[in-house]
Amino acid sequence: MSSTQANTLTPGQSNVPFPVFGENITKLHNFVQTTVWFSLLFTLLFNLITNFHDTQYRIRETMPNFILFYQLIQIDQAFEVSWQKANVMSIAMQTLARLTFGIVSLPYFVNEPNTPIVTLTLMMFCLVESFRYAFYLIKQLGKEDTSLGRFLGIVRYNSFIICYPIGALGDWLVLWWARGPVYEAKLLSVEMPNTYNFTFRFGDLMAVMGISYFFVFPQIYLYLLQQRKRYFLSQREQKNSDKKDE
Numbered sequence: 001m002s003s004t005q006a007n008t009l010t011p012g013q014s015n016v017p018f019p020v021f022g023e024n025i026t027k028l029h030n031f032v033q034t035t036v037w038f039s040l041l042f043t044l045l046f047n048l049i050t051n052f053h054d055t056q057y058r059i060r061e062t063m064p065n066f067i068l069f070y071q072l073i074q075i076d077q078a079f080e081v082s083w084q085k086a087n088v089m090s091i092a093m094q095t096l097a098r099l100t101f102g103i104v105s106l107p108y109f110v111n112e113p114n115t116p117i118v119t120l121t122l123m124m125f126c127l128v129e130s131f132r133y134a135f136y137l138i139k140q141l142g143k144e145d146t147s148l149g150r151f152l153g154i155v156r157y158n159s160f161i162i163c164y165p166i167g168a169l170g171d172w173l174v175l176w177w178a179r180g181p182v183y184e185a186k187l188l189s190v191e192m193p194n195t196y197n198f199t200f201r202f203g204d205l206m207a208v209m210g211i212s213y214f215f216v217f218p219q220i221y222l223y224l225l226q227q228r229k230r231y232f233l234s235q236r237e238q239k240n241s242d243k244k245d246e
Contacts, residue, residue, distance in 0.1 A: 027140050029076070033133040036073045040066060041126040044119075057114040059122065060106070067106065070122065074102040093216060097171065097209060104202070105174045108181040121170030124163040131155045145238070153235070157228040164224070168217050176210050179203045 043066055047055040054062040078095050101121075111118060135156040138149045180203075188202040 023140070027137070030133050030137040030140065032076065033073065034130065034137050036069060037126060037130040037133060040069060040073075040122075041130050044123060044126055048119075056116045056119050057111070059119045060111075070125075071102045071106075074098050093212075094220070097213075100206065100209060101171050101175060104182060104187065104206070105171075105178040108185065108187070109174045109178040110181060117170050117173055121167055121174065124167030124170065128160055128163045128167065131159060150235070153231060157224075157231050160224055161228075164221060168213065172210060172213050175206055179206050179210075182206060 043063075044055070047059075047063060047066075051062065060067055074095075078099055106118065109118065131152055135144075135149075135152040138144055138146075138152055143149045144153065183201065183203040186201075188200075190198060190200040192199050
């Protein structure tokens with residue numbers, strides 16, 4: 001549609017299709033995210049049960065398809081940033097951190113001596129994201145007051161209390177230790193001399209991101225605690241209202 005055509009529409013006409021389309025996009029996105037995250041969670045649990053040692057210490061070598069799908073689902077999250085109703089800047093920063101972990105830190109992190117840090121971090125992400133997106137999806141379908149909806153809400157607003165700090169710590173450690181190999185590989189680097197007299201090293205950006213974790217994570221965590229408080233308060237109010245109606 002040209003700008004001339006757009007100007008002939010009334011405000012109501014121009015705004016009606018977008019929310020519906022955006023709602024459908026987010027429903028599809030939440031469905032895909034829920035399906036993939038639960039698949040990743042069950043796959044990881046199965047491999048921990050059947051091949052604990054290798055899965056714990058060598059997950060990148062023993063489960064390459066798992067890592068690939070984890071990376072792809074992070075890329076999908078990046079495409080969905082503009083459709084989020086939350087603060088776009090905050091979501092964009094979180095998405096950049098997750099993309100960096102999946103696409104850069106994870107492949108370049110040298111796990112010597114062998115530690116379970118990568119597997120533990122991925123487990124925390126899988127647990128939190130599975131129930132988070134499932135809860136988002138069931139809310140969009142208007143089923144949040146069902147038994148399933150309440151169960152997902154309880155898990156979603158309790159699991160992050162433990163999973164987020166552990167996941168964030170693992171994310172930060174892998175990011176910080178991967179900087180050396182990233183510097184050596186000159187990944188996404190622009191060095192002098194060049195036409196624009198400009199230099200950039202992705203390892204420097206990773207260092208800035210690592211430092212920013214100490215400021216950004218507490219804010220996100222406190223925000224989630226406030227959300228948790230509001231959710232359970234609304235649940236209690238709903239329960240009291242139902243009792244009065246009986």
